[in-house]
Amino acid sequence: MKYFIILITVIFIFCGCTPKVVKLEQPGATGKEGPAFEKGEKEGGVTEEELARSRRERERLMLEEMKKSLLKDIHFDFDSYTIQADELPRLKEMGSWLKNDKDIRITIEGHCDERGSIEYNLVLGQKRAETVKDHLVKLGVDKKRIKTISYGKELLLDPGHTEEAWAKNRRAHFKVD
C-alpha cells in the first residue's frame, strides 16, 4: 500500500501538480488508502485558477523538456552549411513538434568557430541558420514562424582553440521567441 501511495504521489508530481497542492492532501492521504487521496483532492478545494496554473506549469515543464531534448544545437563541419545525416532525425522530431504546437515561433541562430575571416563567417552563419530553416519548412513548418540570424564568430560558446571547442562553436542554436 505504501508503494501505491508513493506511486500516486509520483504521478501527481509528474503531472505537474504544485507541491503546495500535494501538501494539502497529505493529511487525507496518511489515513488509509487510495480513495482518501481522491477525497482529499476534492476537500482541498482546488479552484479553477489553481487548475489553470497547474496546467500552465505543466505546459511550461513540457516545453522546457522539449527544448532540452529537441532544441539542442545542430552542429556543422568546418566551412560547411550542409546538415549532417545524424542530425536529421532530431530535425524531423522538431518539425513535428512545431507543426503540432502552432503558437510557437523560433529563431535559429547561425554560429561559426573562431577560424577564418569575420566577413565570411558572418555569411556562413547566415547560411547555416537558413539551411536548418529550409529543412524545417520542407517538413511542413510555416516559414513565417521561423526567423534566422547570424552571429558569425562573434558569440563563441567555447573560447578554446582546440578541435573540440571549434566543433562546439559551429552550430545552429534555437531560441523560442
Next chain:
Amino acid sequence: MRKLKWIIILIFLTCITTNTEARIYLDIYGKTFKKITIGVPSFKSETIDRLRADMSELLNKDLDMSGFFIVAPGSLLDRELSDEGIEKQEIKFGNWRSIGIELLCKGKFQQKDGEIMLEAYLYDTIDGSLMLAKRYRAKSEEWRKIVHRLADDIVLTVTGEKGIMSSRIVFVAGGRSQKEIYTADLDGHNTKRLTNFRSITVLPSVSPNGKYLAYTSYKEGKPNLFIMDLEKNREIHIERGEGMKFGTTWIGKATLGFSHTSGRYSSIYTFDIEKSDKRLILSKEGIYTSPSFSPDGTKMVFVSDIYGTPQIFMQDLPSGNIKRLTYYGNYNTSPCFSPKGDLIAFVSSIEGSFEICVMNADGSNQRVLTNGGINDSPQFSPCGRYIIYSSKRGGRYNIYIMLYNGEGKRMLKFVEGDEEQPKFIP
C-alpha cells in the same frame, strides 16, 4: 641643323628625367631594398625641455616604423655629435659618415603663446646637401602631430611618396557580445570611441571623402547596415532587410559597395550616398560576399563558394565576365584591392592557420606575408605601401601593420581588450 636641335632637346630631356629619378633614394617597389641609416640627434631649443628628447625619440620611432630606415641609436652619438649646430656650415659630415650615418635630420624648436614651432633640416652626409628644410607649427599639446608630419615629409623626400604617420584609423574593440567602433592616430594616441551601442558592432569603414562611416550593428536585434554622416554625427541610411548585410568597400568618393545574404541568394549592391542611388551588381544562389572594387571602378573582386569552398573571383564590370583568381587551398577570403589597382591582399588558409597574402590583380604571383595565427581584414594604406590587418594569436586579436612585402611587422595598441578590423581613414 634641325636634327642637331632635336638631339640637344632630347639630351636635355633625359637629363631632367634622370635628375628627378635620382632624387628618389629608395625604390620601394623593387623586390627588396636596402634600408637607409638615419641619425636624429635631440632637437635644440633655447629652454631645457623634456620635449627635446621626446620629439626626436618620436621621430626615430616613426622613421623606424616606416620600414625604410635604420635608426641610429642614441648611444652612437657622442657629445661632440649631439652638441653640434644645425646649420650646414656647423656640421662635420665626415664624423657622421664615419659612424655609418647616411642621412641626418636636425631640428630646433621654440614654444611661444601655447604654440610650438619646429624647424627641421635633412642632410645627405655624403656631400652635405640639404634635402629638406621645413618649418612646422602647431598647438603645444599637439607636438606629436608636427613630428608625424616631419616623418611623413622625410619619407616623401627619400621614397617619393608621403609616409603614413599622420594617418588615423578606424577599428573595432571590445569583448564578447559588446564591440564598439573607435578611431585613433596610428601612433596609438587620440583614441576616440565613435559608438556606444552596448551591442555587437562590426566592420567599420570610412568613405574616401572622409564624410561617411559604414558599419554593421546588432543594436536593433538583427545585423543591420548603417551609414553615418560623421560631420552631423547621425545615421543617414539603414539597410534593414532580412539576413546578413555588410559593406567595407567604396567606389568614387561616397559610394559604398555592400553584400546582402538572405534565403538562398546573395546579392552585391552599390549605394551612392549623395544621390541615394542603390544598384544591384550581382545576385546569385549561394555565397557571394566581401566585394572590393578596383580604383578605376571597372573590376570587382569578391568571395564565393560556388565551387564548394570560399574562393576569390573577379568580375569585369563592363562585360560582366567572371574569372576565378585563387586555386590554391580550400579557403581564400577577404580580398582587398591596392589603391593603385595592381595588387590584391587576401586571407588564405595554409596548414591550419589563416595568413595574409597578396597576389597580382590577375591572380598571379601569390605570396604569403604572415606566419601563423588567425590573420584577417587586410587593407592597404592609401599610399599602397603598407597593409594593416588584425591577427589573433592565442586568445587575443591585435592590430598589426607591415610593408606590402611583409617586412617590418609591428603591433599597434590602442585600448584594452581585443582590437580588430582596422581600416585607414582616407
